Amino acid sequence: MISQIIDICYLIAVVLFIVGIKLMSHPDSARKGNSIALIGMLVAIAATFLTPGLNNILLILVAMAIGTGGGLYYAKSVKMTAMPQLVSFFNGMGGAAAALIGLVEYGDLPVNEIGKGAVLMASLIIGSISFSGSLIAMGKLEGVIKDIRINKILAFVLLAIALVMAFYVLTSGEPQPILVYGIVLVSLVYGLAFVYPIGGADMPVVISLLNALTGVTAATTGLLYNNKVMLMGGILVGSAGLLLTLLMAKAMNRSVANILFTSFGGASAGASGADTGDQVAKEINLYDSSILLSYAKRVVVVPGYGLAVAQAQHAVHDLEKALEEKGVEVLYGIHPVAGRMPGHMNVLLAESDVSYEKLIEMDDINEKFPSTDVVMVIGANDVVNPAANDDPSSPIYGMPILEVNRATNVIVIKRGMASGYAGIENALFFDAKTRMLFGDAKKVLTGLVTEVKNM
């Protein structure tokens, strides 16, 4: 009877998982979805406690208490910007748990149960990869770990070794406890080698993949115990996670293969022109930009010659309107020599019917920057170049500029790292507050409008 109740609880939990994920894929219901998934999890855990003959309950509860405390603590105290790292960390813990279960179970498994054994090996290997990979991903995001070139072939050799060892363990006909630890070790190293060479900017995709892997280990663990909730939950997370990985890569205009198998994703991202000398300009994508913009109180647009070249005047006005719909105040900071003729920006913005009241002169807007959440520099360069203030040797020294880095965030939209009219580099692009949003201004702005409207 009890075991039947457990079965039914698991069934309910699975349904709650599905409904939860489904709701989570829409902004309006995402929070509800998370709660429903949580309820599903609680049902599953509660049911598990009903399992007849469960020992060490106190120990279990203690472990859970510690885990709960730690989990809540980290989740509450982490900075908004460090969340992806934390997700990666938690994911690694899940992988580790699966690997540990595998290790313990191996002791109890009769050597001739090859099917179960294979499943167990999968848990071990994948769990370990997920664990070490996640921790590296976290370190990379934190900026603690630098990109290292690791030969991909070497990495594959590691994976091959792990697989061969597992095959041997399964077929040797005798318990091989030490080899099993060896498998874990090699898998851990493979996890490192796998994630190390991937660029920091691509980490979200990698984390999503590792997350799918953790899902797979949950499923394999489920097979091990013939436990439906782990099996189904694992499959769900695995398949959803895999799709999510593809979607995320697509959103970054990259293929997953390109991300995983091009060493130094960071470097190849850099090939897009984002680094000059040792300085690396930090990129941002459309979605993150649109979030930054949508949740700002005040956004100041600083248009430059590039806006005119891209003929993006209508697009920028559309963005202005989309943001104002969301209650964001949008102003334009007009530098007197932005563009290539006196009044160039006025001509452009008048064409797209931007209200004159929104066009603020340089001196006035400079005063407003400290209370501005996001400055969006669109195709401007010289007019926001701090060299005009700082560097007496610069040809533009002495020109008053728009001091955009007095705002909280700066997004710079331009096609690459090319210099402007004066032909000089711009330190603003390497400023800690600056994020580059590369692309033709019109395309980027059109994309932003869509994103903002979808928020």
Place this chain on the structure above:
Amino acid sequence: MISQIIDICYLIAVVLFIVGIKLMSHPDSARKGNSIALIGMLVAIAATFLTPGLNNILLILVAMAIGTGGGLYYAKSVKMTAMPQLVSFFNGMGGAAAALIGLVEYGDLPVNEIGKGAVLMASLIIGSISFSGSLIAMGKLEGVIKDIRINKILAFVLLAIALVMAFYVLTSGEPQPILVYGIVLVSLVYGLAFVYPIGGADMPVVISLLNALTGVTAATTGLLYNNKVMLMGGILVGSAGLLLTLLMAKAMNRSVANILFTSFGGASAGASGADTGDQVAKEINLYDSSILLSYAKRVVVVPGYGLAVAQAQHAVHDLEKALEEKGVEVLYGIHPVAGRMPGHMNVLLAESDVSYEKLIEMDDINEKFPSTDVVMVIGANDVVNPAANDDPSSPIYGMPILEVNRATNVIVIKRGMASGYAGIENALFFDAKTRMLFGDAKKVLTGLVTEVKNM
């Protein structure tokens, strides 16, 4: 071995069904989806022929040949406009087949197999309802059968009788062949009574519901034979069909309950406010409009004073660009007195930078209408009013107009059914080719841009 191959074929068929339905829900892939589902069906049928000990193969083949011939004949020869009727007819055939299977099987079923018996009864009852209901629905769509008010309670009594009879048959402990025929009969009558009172305009929703019911009978039949492909296929069709029914009702701004349980739905459909006198203007939603536009070769925009009032000049240009991205040719047909001052439309469209070459004079665009797929009339009224040609008593009689109804489809965007400058009614809005897309021009156009881009 053979039975295992059959199992696998069925598994494959189910996957093909799922993929097929999935693809069918997007315009670009719908045809492919249909083909894949068809392949799935062929796989399932072929596998069934492998069943060991299958008799009467010749008979089966003859029946299939006749069915194939008939099916193809009807499908090819039917007029485009009569397709829903045909779908309803085919659906009825499926229901009938399930009921027939039930009848035959009843003879072979031991009286004590209550579980199977119940399933069989379900097949019988639902199949019969689906059969008679579908035929009535078809007749209604054809206009052969008129709306008749039937007391809903009477209908429910019929259903209750069928259920009671079925219960008796199951529990009587003896074969009740005659009663079984009785059940079929009562169910058939219930099907009639169920569909009869529903208005012709609501038939598509009813057909979709009946289709879901046929799916359910397929599933019950599958249970009867413990046949996975029927079971799974049936569940899929049943659940998808049910959702589709809800979606269709929603698209008509009605609830399913309202359709099914309000006698004479046809009458209440008129209450949406789009009718004037006896004429009813047909509405269209953003989604359908955007598909119509996206799949057109040539779209002609006819702007009027409403475009200016809504200040939608930028939005219309955005739509133009979005459609051209999709390979649609977009032109503007400019009536000489559109708006409220000479050249009003020119001023507007120049502001949003619509190319001069796209603005076509009245006489030239009138010649192009016959080769135009969609005319989008935006906030124009008098300048497209056929009364100017037809009605000598009209104040605008004698004014040359844009003869938009020479195009294949006409979409009219305006806020309501208000008249224009001349204060007269416009028969164009009630033309068979015309669909009204109500709303402020700017809002509607902005919505269309989003939809078109998402296609």
Place this chain on the structure above:
Amino acid sequence: MILGVLKEPTTEKRVSLHPEAVKALISAGNQVLIETGAGLKAFLADDLYSAVGAKIVSRIEVINQAEMIFQINPLPTNERAAAGAGKVIIGVYQPLVERELMAEIASQGLTLLSMDAIPRITRAQSMDVLSSMSTVSGYKAVLLAAASLPRFFPMLMTAAGTIAPAKVLVIGAGVAGLQAIATAKRLGGVVEAFDTRASVKEQVESLGGKFVEVPGAVEDKAAGGYAVEQSEEYKKKQSEMLEKSIIKSDVVITTALIPGRKAPILITNEMLVKMKPGAVVVDLASVNGGNCEGTVDNETVTIEGVTIIGSSALPATMPEDATKMYSKNVHNLLKLLLNGDKLNLNFEDAIIQGTCITHGGEIVYAPLK
């Protein structure tokens, strides 16, 4: 039918028929006589006319031979006499203002069709010279204002300082006023507009202008879209409201007309004095006395630093396109008037009825009867 086109008096640069229309009329079976040099000032040389089949002849010949005589500006008495009774003359005659002239023309036995009398019904829009010429005037008024203004229209933020956009006020948002609004907006001005007819508020806004509201205006639907005389009380309120707008404006364009009456004075000399020095007023109502106290028709005067351009003859300053439009209007009327090459004065037709002023020795125009 023999149609004759005369050369206009010296101040006028337009001409009644464009070669395009002449071509169509000739192929409909008519004969067309053109006075030597008739189109020259509209950049339409004689050979353009002869190329489409017209005969280039002297003025006298046109007057003597043509059965239908075209001259935009009224024909002088002697030439009307020379033409002789029974002929048809088509031009712009302001019948409601020039009542005596109308009586005289009637007595001469001429059939007069005055283009400015075409009723403003939908069907007649393509013949409506008031609309087409107002379009020219409204556009040109803004150009004149911009050319005379010592300032920029658009806003400019430059290294040599920020230039604020010019403030433009358009009084009277009829055809000319709306076109002025559109043109001023185009040039980058900040545009306000005012009219006694509240219904034009939406129209002004549809062009991106701001409407100055003065509550309480009388509107007469029966006036066919025209304005009617307002109450004294309203006029006072209007004056107060308008003054505020006027004195902060760089450019004021006035077009307020009430058909058949003296134009209302909307800018008094007191207001003028308060305006910014350098401001410009373009008064399109000058022919009817002007909306501005200081206006002199067809002259530019400066009062206290404010330039006042009284210009009722702006279409003549854009002769090429103005001719095209006027000619198109006339041609569209002729389509109604001529049955092939025969005159067909169908007084059942509201357009003919409304446009024909004198016929058979009598005044047939209803408002004058």
Place this chain on the structure above:
Amino acid sequence: MILGVLKEPTTEKRVSLHPEAVKALISAGNQVLIETGAGLKAFLADDLYSAVGAKIVSRIEVINQAEMIFQINPLPTNERAAAGAGKVIIGVYQPLVERELMAEIASQGLTLLSMDAIPRITRAQSMDVLSSMSTVSGYKAVLLAAASLPRFFPMLMTAAGTIAPAKVLVIGAGVAGLQAIATAKRLGGVVEAFDTRASVKEQVESLGGKFVEVPGAVEDKAAGGYAVEQSEEYKKKQSEMLEKSIIKSDVVITTALIPGRKAPILITNEMLVKMKPGAVVVDLASVNGGNCEGTVDNETVTIEGVTIIGSSALPATMPEDATKMYSKNVHNLLKLLLNGDKLNLNFEDAIIQGTCITHGGEIVYAPLK
């Protein structure tokens, strides 16, 4: 320091300093003398100046008392003499053209700062009168053209027919040319532009204009953005390409200048004859001889139906804003030149170096040495 602002000669309507600048200069400790009526034609009455603390005095007083004398147009010899050696004069002197005058001024012992010589480096943009005045000229050129054109600029589809948009060609896409492109676009014209510097193609397109490409131009980076003389072969090709554009244009605006040389002739009389009658040419290069063969500086001539407006003095026709901008430029230069209220002629500074023509009895301007 005592600063003196003179009234300009009659044809000029601008004035060197705007009351705004005067106010700032006075609060920096200077004294400012204004000649009676100096700003009148720019709508700046004397009381506006006295209100900010300037002294309104006679011309003689300004010349005698001021240490630094402002007049946009060159001071006549006698007044320079009257001012006396050691004084600073600031205006627009065209040093590369008026070489003898420069020698004379040097010999008089005056320090001359010529505003048009300000180097075109980034830091000097706020003092660059060539840019600011070209902005005015480019804008005004289009307005003049539109006001003189017998046609509409924008396209209009009306009941009286469809009016095609005017075709505008801008030759020379420098500061004035670009502003002309922008203004013509605004008014609804279809704009093409041409320049020998291929790098401006992008700039033209950034304003919505179409660039007419003539391959093979010589460009000299060292010329600091200015154009250089072209090869004969190129000139021929250019001429052919341009002719096609010119003869289909309704409006041509020419701004092609090469510093210190006669302006290149780009529209020959042969081309003029082929242009549409009624077309308008505005030649902003007229002061250097013009880009059009028929151009007469500061006059409007008509050749074969084509109106040619030679206008090198357009800024004077928009005195209010032109004065604001010029004054801002001068004021920005003064910020560099004056240390509080002391003159600080720092010849180390590239701007002073480039702008100061004569000093201490000698010509110090590098290009003239």
Place this chain on the structure above:
Amino acid sequence: MEQIIQYISVNQQEFYVFILAVFVGIEVISKVPTVLHTPLMSGSNALSGVVIVGSILVLGKTSPENYLALGLGFLAVLLATLNVVGGFAVTNRMLEMFKKKPAKK
């Protein structure tokens, strides 16, 4: 109650299948555009013709002497085939309008 729990537990596999299949059926068409409503209805109608499998089976196991059953079975196969073949064919015709995919520029 206990019986129900028992039943669910015993048939849990079936329940998983059922629940998942319902989810799939719903999810798969949840975003269908309105223009595709009718074709999709038609397509899923064709799929409900999967009872043809049952028809074949029932006719296939009928003894050649049982004429009534033979007749009913024959009819069942015939009607089910009609449903399948006609359903797919008519769906295909409906979808023909989506064929001419315009070339992207």
Place this chain on the structure above:
Amino acid sequence: MEQIIQYISVNQQEFYVFILAVFVGIEVISKVPTVLHTPLMSGSNALSGVVIVGSILVLGKTSPENYLALGLGFLAVLLATLNVVGGFAVTNRMLEMFKKKPAKK
């Protein structure tokens, strides 16, 4: 080959479940807007913490003498809990920004 067919046939129920679950997993998130990528990743990460069930089971069945197993099991429960609790909590925090839906004007 035969073996595989055999295997599939025997476990067909499992295959149906697997295939359907994969479909559900994919379908359910196929339309997720890009802004939700990260929260959804975080949420599904929390769900992958379902291994906690396994951890509990493994620790629950370990005999109190097997210290190694106890230790590993303890760690497994602890880490899995961390994953679950932290996962849900951090997801919730991420989703908080969707709460303060700014007022539309």
